Amino acid sequence: MPASEGTARPLGVTVSRERLDGTPIEVAAQLLNLVLTTGETAGRIVEVEAYAGAEDQASHAFRGRTARTEAMFGPPGLLYVYFTYGMHYCANVVCWPEGVAGAVLIRALEPLADLDVMRERRGRDEPAYRICSGPAKLCQALGITRLDGGIDLLADGKVRLLDDGVPPPEKPEKRPRIGLSARVGSARALAWNLSVKDHLSVTGAKTRTG
């Protein structure tokens, strides 16, 4: 039968767990240009944000281990999903060794596969570069919810992290993290938002020339 029949051809190879066993900022840089996929939908990671657990006032794990943040204390490669503003889910890749909380928020994807399914899930007809241009938007587009929290992104599950051979940028754009309130203090100033330079899907991207 044709090679295209049945499951789609793999978008890439599984990422090694060792590659994610580093500090959040190190792992954040490594995640750029990898592929996040759920079923047929897929996108390339173009914007991420590091959250360093116990030593980071902006991290959900800053005040210790709770039911919500349990996945952040797990082994690198787990998916941490949180629910916010009463309606949005956001997805993180867990890093650091088991027992130490750390995670990288996926903030934007460049859509790669099944854009129409993504648009249908989002309930709007947007240009490709806007479908996954935000942490909650990409979760909605890929169908990621709280139910997926804690799964292993490096196993053959619903949500997977793949390497299709595109290396991370040598010099990613570095900015302060988005959306942090003043209450997190000096953590607000850290340039822990990393992105592929000049990508249209990144937060604050110019959508017009000039």
Place this chain on the structure above:
DNA sequence: GGGGGGATTCGG
């Protein structure tokens, strides 16, 4: 048990 705030998004 109460209440303030949230790693957001969309529309006005």
Place this chain on the structure above:
DNA sequence: CGAATCCCCCCG
């Protein structure tokens, strides 16, 4: 710029 809209977590 403010509403939507639920959950979490700190405090009493």
